[in-house]
Amino acid sequence: MTDRIITIIPIGEIDSSILDFISWSIEETFRITTARLPNHNLSSEIPPPLYGNRYNSTSILQHLSEKISVNALRLLAITELDLYSPIFSTLYGEAQLNGKCALVSLHRLRQEYYNLPPDQTIFLSRFHKVVIHEIAHTFGLIHCIDKNCIMYPSSNVIDIDEKSPLFCPSCNPKLLSNI
Ligand SMILES: [Zn+2]
Ligand SMILES: [Zn+2]
Known part of the structure; x- marks a missing residue:
């Protein structure tokens, strides 16, 4: 039995x-309730970091889908860890297409990372866009050629700053029919 909930797990x-x-952002976008698990420490359970302290996001996703059992529709993990994948040397997030799990890193989303003054509005806007984008992949949405589409x-x-926080007229109906 799967509860119609998106569970958030802080890594x-x-x-x-x-x-x-x-949580608010996800509930507003997908109209699905969220729940939260306690902090989870992964360091002993995943392969050690490479490329100057970056962790393999695909391994983390695999670990989450195999080891964390929750009766949730979707599982979103959030981490401060810097990520890479077998395809990308750095990334902001990764999700299982039509799968259960998504992972988002905060590591490269803050202005401070680029030696700029802190700006919470910019940070939260980036965070929203990356999270909604990754969760939408779990609902079957693929990348869109519309530069404004989330x-x-x-x-x-x-690229994150320039795109809209919303789904384009082509992606929006696909999302609605899949959730
Ligand atoms: Zn994507
Ligand atoms: Zn689109």
Whole structure:
């Protein structure tokens, strides 16, 4: 029996105000209730980091889908860890297409990472876009060629900043029919 809930699992310490923000953001977008698990420490359970302390996001996703049993529709993990995947040397998040799990890293979303003054509004806007994009992959949405659509792939934070926080007229009906 699967509960119609999106469960959020913090990997390591994540500020609770950030988690509150993203719960609200997810509920507003998908109209699905969220729940939260306690912090989970992965360090002993996943392969050690490579490339200057980046963790393999695909391994983390696999670990989550195999080891974390929750009766949720979807599982979103949030981490401060820096990520890479077998395909991308760095990334903001990864999801299982039509699967259960999504993973998002906060590591490269803050202005401070780029030696710029902190800006919470920019940070939360990026966080929203990455999370909604990744969860939408779990509902079967693929990348979109519309540069304004939230499903446009982002290779840097400028791409994230330039796209809209919303689904384009082509992606929106697909999302609605899949959730
Ligand atoms: Zn994507
Ligand atoms: Zn689109």
